[in-house]
Amino acid sequence: MNNLFPNVDWAQMWASTGETLYMTAIAVLATFIIGLFLGLALFLTGKGNLWENKFFNFVIAAIVNIFRSIPFIILIILLIPLTLFLVGSMLGANAALPALIIGAAPFYARMVEIALREVDKGVIEAAKSMGSSNSQIIFKVLIPESLPALISGITVTSIALVGYTAMAGVVGAGGLGNLAFLEGFQRTQNDVTFVATVIILIIVFIIQLIGDNVTRTIDKR
Amino acid sequence: MITLDAVKKIFQTKDGAVNAVDHVDLSIEQGEIFGIIGYSGAGKSTLIRMLNMLERPTSGDVTVAGKNLSQLSNRELRKARQEISMIFQHFNLLWSRTVKENIAFPLEIAGVPKEERQKRVDELIKLVGLEGRGESYPSQLSGGQKQRVGIARALANNPKVLLCDEATSALDPKTTDSILNLLVEINQKLDLTIVLITHEMHVIRKICHRVAVMEDGRIVEQGPVLDVFRHPKEFITKDFVKQITEPEETTDMIKQLASEKPQSKIVQLTFVGGNAEQPVITDVIRKFDVQVNILQGKVSQTQNGPYGTLFIQLEGADQEVDEAVTYMNGQKVEVEVISYE
Ligand SMILES: Nc1ncnc2c1ncn2[C@@H]1O[C@H](COP(=O)(O)OP(=O)(O)OP(=O)(O)O)[C@@H](O)[C@H]1O
Ligand SMILES: [Mg+2]
Numbered sequence: 001m002n003n004l005f006p007n008v009d010w011a012q013m014w015a016s017t018g019e020t021l022y023m024t025a026i027a028v029l030a031t032f033i034i035g036l037f038l039g040l041a042l043f044l045t046g047k048g049n050l051w052e053n054k055f056f057n058f059v060i061a062a063i064v065n066i067f068r069s070i071p072f073i074i075l076i077i078l079l080i081p082l083t084l085f086l087v088g089s090m091l092g093a094n095a096a097l098p099a100l101i102i103g104a105a106p107f108y109a110r111m112v113e114i115a116l117r118e119v120d121k122g123v124i125e126a127a128k129s130m131g132s133s134n135s136q137i138i139f140k141v142l143i144p145e146s147l148p149a150l151i152s153g154i155t156v157t158s159i160a161l162v163g164y165t166a167m168a169g170v171v172g173a174g175g176l177g178n179l180a181f182l183e184g185f186q187r188t189q190n191d192v193t194f195v196a197t198v199i200i201l202i203i204v205f206i207i208q209l210i211g212d213n214v215t216r217t218i219d220k221r
Numbered sequence: 222m223i224t225l226d227a228v229k230k231i232f233q234t235k236d237g238a239v240n241a242v243d244h245v246d247l248s249i250e251q252g253e254i255f256g257i258i259g260y261s262g263a264g265k266s267t268l269i270r271m272l273n274m275l276e277r278p279t280s281g282d283v284t285v286a287g288k289n290l291s292q293l294s295n296r297e298l299r300k301a302r303q304e305i306s307m308i309f310q311h312f313n314l315l316w317s318r319t320v321k322e323n324i325a326f327p328l329e330i331a332g333v334p335k336e337e338r339q340k341r342v343d344e345l346i347k348l349v350g351l352e353g354r355g356e357s358y359p360s361q362l363s364g365g366q367k368q369r370v371g372i373a374r375a376l377a378n379n380p381k382v383l384l385c386d387e388a389t390s391a392l393d394p395k396t397t398d399s400i401l402n403l404l405v406e407i408n409q410k411l412d413l414t415i416v417l418i419t420h421e422m423h424v425i426r427k428i429c430h431r432v433a434v435m436e437d438g439r440i441v442e443q444g445p446v447l448d449v450f451r452h453p454k455e456f457i458t459k460d461f462v463k464q465i466t467e468p469e470e471t472t473d474m475i476k477q478l479a480s481e482k483p484q485s486k487i488v489q490l491t492f493v494g495g496n497a498e499q500p501v502i503t504d505v506i507r508k509f510d511v512q513v514n515i516l517q518g519k520v521s522q523t524q525n526g527p528y529g530t531l532f533i534q535l536e537g538a539d540q541e542v543d544e545a546v547t548y549m550n551g552q553k554v555e556v557e558v559i560s561y562e
Contacts, residue, residue, distance in 0.1 A: 122309060123313050123314070123315055125313065126307070126309060126313035127326070127330075128275060128302075129305075129306070130302060130303065130306070130326065130327040130378075131298075131300065131301075131330055131331070132299070132330050133299060136329075140330075144315070144317045144318070145317050218317075220317060220358040220359075220360060
């Protein structure tokens with residue numbers, strides 16, 4: 001091992017892997033909750049739906065679209081004041097979280113909206129005809145019936161988030177991206193860059209595998 | 222049980238206003254199976270959807286089980302809907318739930334405790350004949366089985382009224398029959414009022430007590446099924462009745478025969494209720510010097526007794542034929558001399 005990758009400090013490598021996993025996990029969790037909430041709001045205020053409201057729908061759609069369109073690297077820079085306020089520093093894994101979440105949640109919100117739109121209108125109507133309240137329709141019909149799409153959406157989003165963490169790493173947020181940039185690229189130790197890349201690929205691969213499996217088992221269509 | 226008073230529904234669309242339901246008055250009794258028939262676009266779905274306020278009337282009153290639905294608050298309406306169930310053409314089951322969980326859905330909505338729910342679900346599964354399929358998902362069921370789940374789900378909260386929006390239109394004839402039989406069974410067993418809409422006359426024939434015919438948003442004719450079959454007044458009603466009595470090939474065959482023997486007369490006899498077995502034909506042959514050719518005959522069962530039609534060709538001297546027709550007119554059958562020009 002040491003002959004093959006002479007410059008790799010394995011303790012440092014595993015620590016960075018841990019940071020990447022930490023950033024990804026927290027960001028995925030927060031993105032899932034915020035994105036689900038935004039996506040539901042986007043869907044429910046849409047035309048012909050439970051809380052149809054042109055104004056709110058327009059506002060939410062505008063926010064989602066704007067944040068979805070800003071390139072992530074620029075978003076990090078724009079969010080420096082917010083990050084400093086929330087985290088107190090631009091260094092370390094926590095510093096990446098605000099940008100990761102604000103970058104990914106709108107992206108996921110769109111996927112949630114699309115997933116909810118795929119729910120059979122007839123089934124929603126049937127639930128209404130049985131006397132369901134709006135919250136019962138949301139929790140007993142909309143979410144369970146769109147769950148496979150919600151899960152495959154969060155899988156895609158998680159993979160994008162792994163990429164984002166690497167980018168955030170370049171500007172100082174720690175993790176494998178940070179390691180590959182500082183130790184690998186700047187000090188021209190290509191073996192470090194290589195190993196970091198392979199570990200990122202493995203993480204992506206595992207996320208995809210888990211996501212696909214969960215989607216497959218819950219999809220009874 | 223159900224009264225509609227001057228009910229109107231106007232949809233505003235980009236192409237202008239659509240009068241989907243136009244001033245409908247209707248009264249449906251407790252325990253009856255009431256059918257509404259009409260062609261596509263007549264406004265049937267819109268009408269039935271106003272019976273549980275899935276569609277709100279533009280004007281007029283809908284009263285179901287003593288409650289004026291348009292005056293209820295949201296909460297009261299949700300409560301009222303538990304007594305007005307609905308089944309659908311495309312079943313509208315939740316694919317993410319098993320058969321049992323689908324049937325339990327309305328019970329969850331109504332806040333029934335878990336143990337009671339399970340007991341009730343088991344009863345319902347037995348009632349609709351789905352024993353052993355409780356743990357299946359809808360995707361593993363046939364159309365007929367899915368509709369049985371739909372019916373079980375609709376009956377879960379012991380409703381007073383069952384609304385059926387083209388409940389058998391997606392099914393093959395044999396499955397349709399079994400679902401219709403199930404509806405009759407629950408109508409009798411539970412004294413449930415059933416309103417169904419369809420574009421198929423044989424559905425009406427088979428299970429309805431009364432029928433209303435709908436055209437362009439209006440009810441153009443209504444009455445007990447046998448009466449409407451016997452004396453259809455409107456052109457559209459006659460058209461629907463023909464679905465039962467007269468398959469297309471009959472019309473062609475009769476035209477053919479009539480042109481081959483222009484001196485003969487072709488007569489349609491309609492037997493209703495207890496008269497369906499009367500020996501009218503035997504009498505005619507005995508009493509008059511005419512030759513009778515039976516062209517086509519059919520007896521079908523309705524909820525109010527049998528209903529039959531018979532097409533015969535009479536040959537003989539003009540006077541004898543006329544007298545035979547007069548004689549038959551005097552019997553308890555409807556007689557119509559057919560001419561196809
Ligand atoms: N939500 C709507 N918005 C605008 N127009 C509508 C709407 N729903 C129904 N209509 C119109 O109302 C009329 C009656 O429609 P409805 O669906 O009640 O007919 P139907 O008798 O059920 O027909 P089918 O047998 O095809 O189901 C049609 O002209 C239809 O285009
Ligand atoms: Mg319809």
